[in-house]
Amino acid sequence: MSTTINASLRAQRVIQDLRELATLTSDEHGAQRVAFGPVWRQARDWYRAKIESLGLATERDSAGNVWVTLAGVKEESVLVGSHLDSVPNGGWLDGCLGVVVGLEALRHYVESGQKPPSTLRVVDWADEEGARFGRSLFGSSASGGSLQRSDVEHLQDRQGVRLVDALKENGLDLDGVLQAHDYLKKIPAKAYLELHIEQGPVLESMNKSTGVVLGTFGVERHKIFFSGQAAHSGSTPIPMRRDAFLAAAQTALEIREIGKRHSKPGANVVCTVGVVKVEPCIVTAVPGECEISLDQRALDADILAQMYAEAQQASHKAAQDNNVTVRWEKLWTIEPRPFDPTLLRLCEESVREVTGDAPRLPSGPLHDAAEMVPWMPTVMMFAYSANGLSHCKEEDTPGEHLEKTIRAFLTLVDKTVQHLGA
Amino acid sequence: MSTTINASLRAQRVIQDLRELATLTSDEHGAQRVAFGPVWRQARDWYRAKIESLGLATERDSAGNVWVTLAGVKEESVLVGSHLDSVPNGGWLDGCLGVVVGLEALRHYVESGQKPPSTLRVVDWADEEGARFGRSLFGSSASGGSLQRSDVEHLQDRQGVRLVDALKENGLDLDGVLQAHDYLKKIPAKAYLELHIEQGPVLESMNKSTGVVLGTFGVERHKIFFSGQAAHSGSTPIPMRRDAFLAAAQTALEIREIGKRHSKPGANVVCTVGVVKVEPCIVTAVPGECEISLDQRALDADILAQMYAEAQQASHKAAQDNNVTVRWEKLWTIEPRPFDPTLLRLCEESVREVTGDAPRLPSGPLHDAAEMVPWMPTVMMFAYSANGLSHCKEEDTPGEHLEKTIRAFLTLVDKTVQHLGA
Numbered sequence: 001m002s003t004t005i006n007a008s009l010r011a012q013r014v015i016q017d018l019r020e021l022a023t024l025t026s027d028e029h030g031a032q033r034v035a036f037g038p039v040w041r042q043a044r045d046w047y048r049a050k051i052e053s054l055g056l057a058t059e060r061d062s063a064g065n066v067w068v069t070l071a072g073v074k075e076e077s078v079l080v081g082s083h084l085d086s087v088p089n090g091g092w093l094d095g096c097l098g099v100v101v102g103l104e105a106l107r108h109y110v111e112s113g114q115k116p117p118s119t120l121r122v123v124d125w126a127d128e129e130g131a132r133f134g135r136s137l138f139g140s141s142a143s144g145g146s147l148q149r150s151d152v153e154h155l156q157d158r159q160g161v162r163l164v165d166a167l168k169e170n171g172l173d174l175d176g177v178l179q180a181h182d183y184l185k186k187i188p189a190k191a192y193l194e195l196h197i198e199q200g201p202v203l204e205s206m207n208k209s210t211g212v213v214l215g216t217f218g219v220e221r222h223k224i225f226f227s228g229q230a231a232h233s234g235s236t237p238i239p240m241r242r243d244a245f246l247a248a249a250q251t252a253l254e255i256r257e258i259g260k261r262h263s264k265p266g267a268n269v270v271c272t273v274g275v276v277k278v279e280p281c282i283v284t285a286v287p288g289e290c291e292i293s294l295d296q297r298a299l300d301a302d303i304l305a306q307m308y309a310e311a312q313q314a315s316h317k318a319a320q321d322n323n324v325t326v327r328w329e330k331l332w333t334i335e336p337r338p339f340d341p342t343l344l345r346l347c348e349e350s351v352r353e354v355t356g357d358a359p360r361l362p363s364g365p366l367h368d369a370a371e372m373v374p375w376m377p378t379v380m381m382f383a384y385s386a387n388g389l390s391h392c393k394e395e396d397t398p399g400e401h402l403e404k405t406i407r408a409f410l411t412l413v414d415k416t417v418q419h420l421g422a
Numbered sequence: 423m424s425t426t427i428n429a430s431l432r433a434q435r436v437i438q439d440l441r442e443l444a445t446l447t448s449d450e451h452g453a454q455r456v457a458f459g460p461v462w463r464q465a466r467d468w469y470r471a472k473i474e475s476l477g478l479a480t481e482r483d484s485a486g487n488v489w490v491t492l493a494g495v496k497e498e499s500v501l502v503g504s505h506l507d508s509v510p511n512g513g514w515l516d517g518c519l520g521v522v523v524g525l526e527a528l529r530h531y532v533e534s535g536q537k538p539p540s541t542l543r544v545v546d547w548a549d550e551e552g553a554r555f556g557r558s559l560f561g562s563s564a565s566g567g568s569l570q571r572s573d574v575e576h577l578q579d580r581q582g583v584r585l586v587d588a589l590k591e592n593g594l595d596l597d598g599v600l601q602a603h604d605y606l607k608k609i610p611a612k613a614y615l616e617l618h619i620e621q622g623p624v625l626e627s628m629n630k631s632t633g634v635v636l637g638t639f640g641v642e643r644h645k646i647f648f649s650g651q652a653a654h655s656g657s658t659p660i661p662m663r664r665d666a667f668l669a670a671a672q673t674a675l676e677i678r679e680i681g682k683r684h685s686k687p688g689a690n691v692v693c694t695v696g697v698v699k700v701e702p703c704i705v706t707a708v709p710g711e712c713e714i715s716l717d718q719r720a721l722d723a724d725i726l727a728q729m730y731a732e733a734q735q736a737s738h739k740a741a742q743d744n745n746v747t748v749r750w751e752k753l754w755t756i757e758p759r760p761f762d763p764t765l766l767r768l769c770e771e772s773v774r775e776v777t778g779d780a781p782r783l784p785s786g787p788l789h790d791a792a793e794m795v796p797w798m799p800t801v802m803m804f805a806y807s808a809n810g811l812s813h814c815k816e817e818d819t820p821g822e823h824l825e826k827t828i829r830a831f832l833t834l835v836d837k838t839v840q841h842l843g844a
Contacts, residue, residue, distance in 0.1 A: 200657025217656060221705060233694035233717045234639060234786025235622025236810060238681050245698055246678060249671035256668060259660050272655035274707050276667055278698045283643060283715040283753065285696045293705040295655045331705065364656025388658060 007354075011406040014097075014104045015399070021046060021084075021100065022092040030393030031092060035085035035127030035138070036166040043084045043096070047124065050103055054110045063142035063180035064126035064172050070106050072119040076420045079121050079192045079376070080105055080413060081140070081368055083128035090129075091197070091395025093402075097383065098195040099124045101406055105413045117421020120413070121187065125368045133163045137371055144371035145181035149174065184375065191343060191416050192372040194380045195409040197397055199365055201388030202268075208359045209401035210408045212347045213380035216363045216370040217270075217297035218336035220308045224251065224315055228324035230280055230288030245278045245287035247315075247322035252276075252292060254314040259296070262303050269298040269307060270364055299336050299362040337370045340377030346419060347379045350411040355404050381409050429776075433828040436519075436526045437821070443468060443506075443522065444514040452815030453514060457507035457549030457560070458588040465506045465518070469546065472525055476532045485564035485602035486548035486594050492528050494541040498842045501543050501614045501798070502527060502835060503562070503790055505550035512551075513619070513817025515824075519805065520617045521546045523828055527835045539843020542835070543609065547790045555585045559793055566793035567603035571596065606797065613765060613838050614794040616802045617831040619819055621787055623810030624690075630781045631823035632830045634769045635802035638785045638792040639692075639719035640758035642730045646673065646737055650746035652702055652710030667700045667709035669737075669744035674698075674714060676736035681718070684725050688782055691720040691729060721758050721784040759792045762799030768841060769801045772833040777826050803831050 025033045025043045032039045044066060048058045051068050059067045069077075082098020102122030109116045126139030133155040141147040153174060155163040164174050198204075203211050228242030252273040259271035275293035294311055298304040312328065319326035351358040363369075363380060372378045384401035387394070397405065447455050447465045454461045466488060470480045473490050481489045491499075504520020524544035531538045548561030555577040563569040575596060577585040586596050620626075625633050650664030674695040681693035697715035716733055720726040734750065741748035773780040785791075785802060794800045806823035809816070819827065 198657060199654050200659075201653075201662050202657070202659060205662065219656075231623075231810060232621055232787060232812065233692060233696055234641075234719050234788070235620060235624070235807075235812075236692070236786070237622075237624060237690045238678060238685065238692060240623050240627060240810075243678075245695060246674060249674050252671050253668060253675070256660060256665075263660065268659045270655060270658070270660060272706075272708055273667060274655055274700075274705050274709060275703050276698055276700045276709070276712075277703070278696075281697050281699070283696050283717055284694075286694055287696060287698070290698075295705055297656050364658070365654060366656070385657075388653060388662070390654060390657075 007407045007410065008403065010104055010108060010410055011403040014101050014406045015402060017050070017100045017103065018092060018096060021096055026092065029089040031086040031090035032088060033084055033086040033090070034088055034131050035129065036132065036170050040085050044124065047084060047099065047103070054107055056106060056110070061143065061180045061183035062172070062176035063139045064170060065139040065143055065180065066124040068106060068122045070109055070116065070120045072116040072417065072421060074118045074421050075188050076190045077119040077121050077187055078413065078416045078420060079123060079189050079372070081123040081125060081192060082194055082196060083125040083368060085127055085129055087129050087131040087391045089393060090391055091393060093197045093383070093395060093397055094199065094390055095128055097197060101195050101409055105410060116417045118417050120417055128368055132157045137366060137368060140368035140371040142177045142180040143184045144375060146371060147178065149178055189376045190420050192369060192376050192378040193412060193416060194367060194369040195405070196367055196380060196382060197390060197395065198382040198385040199390035200385060202361050203359065203382060203384045204386065204388060206359055208357060209355050209384050209404040210351045211382040212344060212351055212358050212360045213339065213363045213382050214344070214360050215299050215336060215338035216366055217299055218301055218304045219332065219334050220294070220296040220304060221331040221333065222294045223329040223331060224292050224294055225327045225329070226290045226319060226324050227327070228288050228322065231286040233284045233286060236286060241286050242323045243286050244290035244324050247318040247324045247326070248276065248290040248292045250318040250321065251315045254318070255294065255311050258307050258310045258314065262298065262307055266360060267299060268362065269296070269303060271296045271307065271311070297364055299338060301336050304336065334366070337373040339373070339379045343377050343379035343416065346415045347381055347412050350415055351381065351408045353411060354408040381405065381412060429829045429832065430825065432526055432530060432832060433825040436523050436828045437824060439472070439522045439525065440514060440518060443518055448514065451511040453508040453512040454510060455506055455508040455512070456510055456553050457551065458554065458592050462507050466546065469506060469521065469525070476529055478528060478532070483565065483602045483605035484594070484598035485561045486592060487561040487565055487602065488546040490528060490544045492531055492538065492542045494538040494839065494843060496540045496843050497610050498612045499541040499543050499609055500835065500838045500842060501545055501611050503545040503547060503614060503616055504618060505547045505790060507549055507551055509551050509553040509813045511815060512813055513815060515619045515805070515817060515819055516621065516812055517550055519619060523617050523831055527832060538839045540839050542839055550790055554579045559788060559790060562790035562793040564599045564602040565606045566797060568793060569600065571600055611798045612842050614791060614798050614800040615834060615838060616789060616791040617827070618789055618802060618804060619812060619817065620804040620807040621810070621812035622807060624783050625781065625804060625806040626808065626810060628781055630779060631777050631806050631826040632773045633804040634766060634773055634780050634782045635761065635785045635804050636766070636782055637721050637758060637760035638788055639721055640723055640726045641754065641756050642716070642718040642726060643753040643755065644716045645751040645753060646714050646716055647749045647751070648712045648741060648746050649749070650710050650744065653708040655706045655708055658708055663708050664745045665708050666712035666746050669740040669746045669748070670698065670712040670714045672740040672743065673737045676740070677716065677733050680729050680732045680736065684720065684729055689721060690784065691725060692786060693718045693729065693733070719786055721760060723758050726758065756788070759795040761795070761801045765799050765801035765838065768837045769803055769834050772837055773803065773830045775833060776830040803827065803834060
């Protein structure tokens with residue numbers, strides 16, 4: 001019984017820390033820890049003080065990621081990572097849950113007075129959200145070595161402030177950022193663990209506190225442009241129209257069918273048309289131009305490729321049916337990043353021990369974990385997300401679910417530290 | 423043969439006048455005769471000089487409509503009307519064709535030295551387009567008595583100039599405008615004839631110069647708002663989505679089917695979704711809100727009512743299918759305005775005599791003629807519209823088609839003047 005009570009108290013300490021951070025860095029509209037800004041620096045100051053109170057130190061790599069190392073019996077390291085930065089008007093859990101639970105993992109070992117069997121490191125990635133400059137996974141992709149100079153050197157925020165100047169304000173420079181992989185390479189990292197709120201309705205729909213994440217979806221993200229002929233709504237008979245919007249509407253409905261066809265229980269895929277713009281966008285004109293966006297995600301690379309090909313076919317058929325032309329423009333793609341089988345097993349055991357069940361689901365959103373997959377065994381755990389809401393102040397994991405999830409994740413950290421130390 | 427040559431020369435004079443007016447009031451972007459502005463006043467000065475050179479006078483009613491009267495043997499009057507005002511960057515025919523052909527009709531009778539059997543009046547309506555203040559058919563609706571103070575007293579242009587001040591600049595005041603029906607009531611008007619470019623592709627598709635217009639479409643114009651739930655494109659499985667855009671897409675496609683179902687040869691109807699706006703309109707979010715516009719037009723009031731009811735049903739079904747809500751907001755409606763059977767017969771004879779055929783079509787766009795329908799027998803004639811284009815500098819009726827159409831319309835004026843004088 002004492003272990004259970006102890007685990008519960010540990011979870012309560014995490015929740016208390018999260019509440020403290022929320023009070024410090026939120027206003028009436030939600031969390032305001034936007035990366036590279038003053039409130040984010042305040043959050044990191046708070047975090048550093050917590051770490052230092054344990055007798056540990058923070059260290060910053062050249063991309064602005066903050067690392068804490070608790071040496072173990074073995075040098076082989078378990079990394080626990082997430083991000084303190086938030087979107088503007090964000091929630092109290094997105095990102096910081098995964099850092100604060102790392103703080104608790106460190107605290108537990110420090111309090112025990114004993115070296116863990118393997119080394120434990122906690123990393124707070126810089127600018128996961130990309131909320132200000134539009135490049136998400138900034139710090140973790142720099143650390144993972146996938147960040148390219150050409151992706152970011154031109155970036156500006158809405159006020160016209162350049163990313164390079166915002167970096168400077170935070171004591172960083174782009175050359176250094178692009179060297180950050182050197183820091184990671186020196187760590188004998190053997191596992192990466194990340195806890196995050198689901199940001200979707202899947203666990204809620206099953207009434208499960210905690211999920212084992214199978215990997216991050218691969219993504220095909222494109223713009224699709226339909227081009228017909230604007231015409232007077234009163235004088236142009238329907239058979240003579242070249243309506244770009246109706247071609248887009250037909251395509252969008254078919255794209256949903258593609259997603260449905262390729263979804264299987266436990267292996268959902270998603271297809272979304274999120275952007276829709278028509279020209280001239282007036283009541284009395286047949287739309288001559290229509291732009292839509294496509295976002296397709298799947299955990300299986302073959303299925304993703306198939307879905308992408310089918311979406312293209314659907315757009316060409318719709319263009320032909322509506323006597324318009326269609327053009328595609330790639331926005332961004334990433335291949336699926338499935339997680340490590342051994343860590344998945346440890347994660348499943350941990351979730352099952354605490355919650356009695358271990359639902360498995362893919363991660364639709366990307367996470368810093370995706371950047372670690374090429375370099376070390378990686379796994380993630382998800383917390384129940386009330387109403388599936390995230391990136392807003394209503395974001396929440398209700399108390400009971402949150403406590404169980406934190407316990408499950410701390411169990412996973414212990415199991416992984418033991419596993420590497422064995 | 424001499425009559426034919428004469429008719430052809432008369433048509434050439436109209437085309438020459440139109441070219442003169444275009445040179446005077448267009449720039450490299452097209453016609454700039456926007457109502458209540460300096461170029462429009464210049465066009466009207468040009469027109470007044472032409473009228474005065476015939477020994478006739480112009481008279482302005484209290485809404486700014488310019489009238490010319492050529493007394494006939496009988497007082498019963500044939501009105502020929504259209505508008506000199508254009509949209510910005512407009513075409514060389516939209517509106518002014520119908521005034522300048524009226525000028526030629528007057529010139530012909532003046533040159534003949536004989537009173538026409540009935541009185542001929544030509545009216546240049548003020549601000550048909552509503553391009554600057556957003557209220558089309560301004561002058562003709564004032565004359566027809568349908569203009570309401572509340573429709574216009576608040577109107578401003580994009581620079582913040584109030585309509586009432588623009589009226590003042592033109593020597594008009596709103597009280598006077600709203601009295602303009604008195605002027606019309608004093609005229610023993612027995613027929614209204616209007617020639618206009620089709621502004622659509624129907625005559626072109628049949629390769630016909632000239633069309634008999636059956637009436638102006640009734641219009642149902644609405645906004646439709648679909649409301650679902652914005653959600654993360656990566657984390658929200660398709661079956662759990664409440665996608666407002668897909669509901670709108672389904673509705674828009676069904677609305678086209680409604681239009682197709684109710685179209686018959688020679689009695690086309692149209693249904694258009696011209697405005698499409700989604701929220702939040704980002705690549706990674708399922709649209710939670712979608713607004714579309716609906717514009718339905720038909721010449722038969724029962725069919726229009728049926729189409730409107732079916733569009734509502736379609737939207738409710740789409741809302742239900744997509745687990746979203748739907749709300750309608752009326753923008754504007756007008757009942758169909760069918761033209762007069764006797765004038766339709768005269769119009770058909772005139773077109774057939776000149777072109778060998780008399781295609782009949784409804785008018786999708788509204789015209790000043792619609793405002794005259796409640797007060798007198800009315801008919802319109804359409805000229806071939808190259809590529810169906812209008813409201814742009816590319817607007818054109820190729821020479822041969824234009825000449826035939828002008829001849830047919832002048833024939834109609836003669837026939838109507840004879841008919842009333844008989």
